[in-house]
Amino acid sequence: MTTDAIVAGLDPDRGVFVGGRWRPGGGASLDVDDPATGSTIATVSGGDPADAVAAVAAAEAALPAWRAVPPRRRAEVLRRAFELILADADRLTALIVAENGKAAADARGEVAYAAEFFRWFAEESVRPGGSYGVSPAGGTRTIVTHRPVGVAALVTPWNFPAAMATRKIAPALAAGCAVVLKPAAETPLTALAVARLLAEAGVPDGVVNVVPTTDAAGVVGAWLADRRVRKLSFTGSTSVGRLLLRQAADRVVNTSMELGGNAPFIIAEDADLDAAVSGLMVAKFRGGGQTCTAANRVYVHAGVADAFLREFGARVAALTVGPGATGADIGPLISAKAAADVTRLVERAVAGGATVAGRATRPAGLTGHFVAPAVLSGVPADSPLLGEEIFGPVAPVATWTTDDEVVAMANATEYGLTGYVYAGDLRRALRIGEALEVGMVGVNRGLVSDPSAPFGGVKQSGLGREGARIGMEEFQETQYLSVDWPDRVT
Template sequence: MSADSKRPAVTEERIADLLGRIPTTSFVGGEFIEAGRTFPVENPATEETLVEVGDADAAEVGTAALDAAVAAQRDWAATAPRTRSDILRRAYDLLLERADDFALLMTLEMGKPLEEAYGEVTYGAEFFRWYSEEAVRLPGGYGRAPSADHTITVGMRPVGPVLAITPWNFPLSMGTRKVGPALAAGCTVVVKPAGLTPLSMLLLMQTLKDAGVPDGVVNCVVTKDSGALSSTLMADPRLRKVSFTGSTAVGKELLKLAADGVLKSSMELGGNAPFLVLPSADIDTAVEAAMPAKFRNNGEACTAANRFYVHASVAEEFTRRLVEETKHLVVGPGVEDGTTMGPMVEAKAVDKIEELVQDAVDCGASVLTGGARVDGPGHFFQPTVLGDVPRSARVNREEIFGPIAPIIVMDDVEEMIEAANDTEFGLMSYVIGEDPAEVDAVVQSIESGMLAINVGVASDAAAPFGGVKQSGLGREGSARGLEEYLEPFYMRRPVGR
């Protein structure tokens, strides 16, 4: 990846060159195919159209993509694990070589600051490196049957063709997090990227082709009709797995479709992450963790801190320091130097954030900084800290997906735990404290698939990412993420025969 000092300047000429080179149509059977209809991809910082992309017929092109995946499945499953590993490693290398293009493209279509976009390239590429190493370490087992003179051998087979549906907020890494383990396991894939941000995924298709992924092994369908695509493919008995990252509401509908075909399902759904600042917290650590936990990716992350439960003994200092740091954030187009907070992805996202702030104020909260949309063009909202937020406010129940930090002060740690668990979600939680016994007691009581202790970012390709309750099913990343794309089978035979 380019070092900071060697990164090319963002100019109108460079943007035009990039947009003129990227693919803009669905990728099926190793080729970018023609599309009759198109729809615009908008730059959320300017509200201008970046490019028009092909709007594929969901049923026709989706079926063609599945046809290609099915046709390639047997040969890809039979491909030596070392060969699959080598291809994934080449894809990793190419991603880093093309970091300048991927980072700029993500910033243009999604809005995150360019520095964070480079970080996503590194994070997204790591899934290819990690699973290139896991591809040659597929799990299995051998042992003696306890009650008979037989042996038990356990092997693993790839699940088969996979539908991978990715969200708009991390346009690259949510794809690599699904495609990496699928290819390592020997599965073929049909990817459906978000209509708001399809460009990074289309560029990834070109990169995978250049890395040597055989035709049909990875396909990508770009369409505005997401429902028709998922219903068509998930009704096809040749599809064997669906992996989805997105809202809980959509995930529930996909699970209903999956039930009819008994599809293996991975669901990374909504979050409502609590951020607990305990009595023993170091305030420097707390604020240092709170800033990325809340404001990274413009606050548009399922892992973002949603509710700040702060013990009364440290609330005044924590609040003052958090407000100070929030005021230092620089709002602007992500491509501009110095920007630390970009636009929301679309206009209706700003509308929702504004509603949540107004609801909190109506419930008795005070705006300590920010609290208003920024005049356009662009979908900007001020980084906001709210104080005196009652638990009845919507920000305590709903996923914010924006730069609002609501602070709720509490006198008792048990009350903080109860409030943290008072949600149907359970994806990420943050706990800040210096007393090991205090922290451990809280950690053991929090209903969450992931916990960040004294840090503000917890995602790692080597760690199992996923939640409990209505935050999803299954895990992505780590060896467990590979197992989501494998089916165990066992063989029993007499000893010596």
């Protein structure tokens, strides 16, 4: 099936999904462009604040019945969603490639990852937490239970249009919540496809509502001002996260935030260099470097820096650049601005004394937002390339000599999402990893994302966790009941 046919099947002229009905929105339409060509592949009807309020009303109306559904039945719906996403992997992969631009292999991996959240939380939904016990003073019994927080507003980014939606929807539904979702304006098509699959899986009308929009501030602002919305789960930049936290404070809305990153990738002198390079290729170039967990700064021990740069530079130079659908290793960045920003960072670093230690070839004739992957060595410590989240296929490399030195460099940032450590001595790797001020550490591996693990950061990289058991608890409130219980039976 062609991309045009896939898009037509989503009926983008009725791109707002409220109360189980697809309808035109009241806002401006969204032009969805292919980053590989710059051409428009779809125009999606966009929602406005009135649509946002209607979505909340639908979610509130559906909430009591969904909350009352036994966990086993909710689990069966989630399991069916997992199966349907995998069965529809070809179509979802094509959509992600078309609207996001990532390489086909990365897009297919995202689909499998997105589906897995429904399987994981299907299993977690039938294991409700709680406790029962005798109070220390006697005379009462303490019962602790967890119940759905209520209507949850979900805001997702463009870099993982399937997985960021399912990572939020699955635990919310498992907990018994109803949701309103605003996908990124750059990549709304995948969210529409996922919503259709959820309806097919048996999610009742109104439990999942989707409002694509060009007016993100208006739509999300309407949700945060609505007393019926009791949860905000946001993934995006730290700057936008700060703004949303200020708005959420007015009504003390329960919030989860997965924000920016500036991940250090540390290579010790006793590391397996082949393994470290292979891990770095994944950590840096998955999704073209446009991931919050991407290795942003590479710190290699001075004793092995030359050997590392030879091997890593050669691997990067061999990467192919082109449209994701062609089988290229690296696709385009999401926009012309993104490509210009990354290019500017590289040019400033080179002007400041950095050296290009390896660079792939950008074929002539490409019309999209392509940036050739590059390795830069000798990057000055004060370079913006080390201080800012690059969000592109560029790897700056600096050297170190002592563990204390590299830990200090790694922690010298306001971000604290992810870090990576490669060392032959596992105890040393763990010691360095535990010293990093981050929420997640890859030890001798270049991938940390897993639905069964708690995903999230510290410092200004966010609040709360997604995935694992705690991912469902983020959509629950704890309640305790103190029950009068005489110590003696009369």
